[in-house]
Amino acid sequence: MAKQKVAFLGLGVMGYPMAGHLASAGYEVCVYNRTATKAEAWVKQHGGTLGATPAEAVKDAELVFACVGNDDDLRQICIGEQGAFEAMSSGSIFVDHTTASAQVARELYQVANDKGLGFLDAPVSGGQAGAENGVLTVMVGGDSDVYARAEKAIDSFARACRLMGESGSGQLTKMVNQICIAGLVQGLAEGIHFAKRAGLDAAAVVDVISKGAAQSWQMENRYRTMIDDEFDFGFAVDWMRKDLGIVLDESRSNGAQLPVTALVDQFYADVQELGGGRWDTSSLIKRLKH
Known part of the structure; x- marks a missing residue:
C-alpha cells in the first residue's frame, strides 16, 4: 500500500521532532519551514521532501500539521500568499498545534469549512522533551468526524489526545494548562x-514533600536546576508571556477572574527585565533573589 502523504509546516523545537515521529510511523512527510535550511536538515535526517512554500508542501496531502509562533504566523501559512488552504485538496484536514487564540482557531475553522476542508485546533503540552520523546498531551477542538480521521496520525507523537469540544476548545484547554503551570511554578x-x-x-526538602500533596510535574522536573541556578531547559519566558497574554485577553472576554495569573505574568516581565527572556519558566526564582 502507498504511504499516506502528510505535510508539516513549522520546524521549530516542537515541530521538528513531531514531524520526525510522523516519518518514523510510516507517513510520507513533506515539510515546510520559513528558514529553508531547517527543512533541508530535516529531510537529510528523516527523508521525505520539502516544499518552498506552504502551498507547495501541502499538495496532495491528506493531513496537514502545523506548529508556528502565533496567530499572525498561523494566518500567514493558512491564508496568506502561497498559503496552505488554497492548495489543499477538498476533504483534507489541517491540524494546528500552535498555541494561539481561540478566536483565530474559530476564524480559520470557518474559512477551512467554506473551502471543504477540515480544521482542528490542537495545541500541545509536554515541552521540547515531550515532542522529542513522542509523549505530548494534545488538546483538540473541532468536529468529531474530522478528529476521528486525524487521531491515528496525532498518536504518532502523543501520549494522550482528547477532543475537548467545538472549534476553539483545544486552545481554551491549553489556556487552562498555562494558568495552572504559572501558579505552580511561582509556588515552587x-x-x-x-x-x-x-x-x-x-x-x-523537595525530595520529602514531593512524596506528598505538594507533588507536581514542575517539582519533579525542575527543582534541581532551580536550586542550581540553571535555566536552559524547556519552555522560554518569552513564550510563556505570549501564552499568558492570550489567556488574559480571553479572560477579559469571558469574565474569568485570574488574579494569580495576572500577577505571575508581571513576575515574568520582571525576569525579562533581568535579561531572562530565553530562560525557561522556572527562572521565576531569579527575581526572588533580586
Whole structure:
C-alpha cells in the first residue's frame, strides 16, 4: 500500500521532532519551514521532501500539521500568499498545534469549512522533551468526524489526545494548562527560596514533600536546576508571556477572574527585565533573589 502523504509546516523545537515521529510511523512527510535550511536538515535526517512554500508542501496531502509562533504566523501559512488552504485538496484536514487564540482557531475553522476542508485546533503540552520523546498531551477542538480521521496520525507523537469540544476548545484547554503551570511554578520558586533562607537543605526538602500533596510535574522536573541556578531547559519566558497574554485577553472576554495569573505574568516581565527572556519558566526564582 502507498504511504499516506502528510505535510508539516513549522520546524521549530516542537515541530521538528513531531514531524520526525510522523516519518518514523510510516507517513510520507513533506515539510515546510520559513528558514529553508531547517527543512533541508530535516529531510537529510528523516527523508521525505520539502516544499518552498506552504502551498507547495501541502499538495496532495491528506493531513496537514502545523506548529508556528502565533496567530499572525498561523494566518500567514493558512491564508496568506502561497498559503496552505488554497492548495489543499477538498476533504483534507489541517491540524494546528500552535498555541494561539481561540478566536483565530474559530476564524480559520470557518474559512477551512467554506473551502471543504477540515480544521482542528490542537495545541500541545509536554515541552521540547515531550515532542522529542513522542509523549505530548494534545488538546483538540473541532468536529468529531474530522478528529476521528486525524487521531491515528496525532498518536504518532502523543501520549494522550482528547477532543475537548467545538472549534476553539483545544486552545481554551491549553489556556487552562498555562494558568495552572504559572501558579505552580511561582509556588515552587517561593518554596525553594523560603527553604534556602530558612537554612534548610532545599533539595532534601523537595525530595520529602514531593512524596506528598505538594507533588507536581514542575517539582519533579525542575527543582534541581532551580536550586542550581540553571535555566536552559524547556519552555522560554518569552513564550510563556505570549501564552499568558492570550489567556488574559480571553479572560477579559469571558469574565474569568485570574488574579494569580495576572500577577505571575508581571513576575515574568520582571525576569525579562533581568535579561531572562530565553530562560525557561522556572527562572521565576531569579527575581526572588533580586
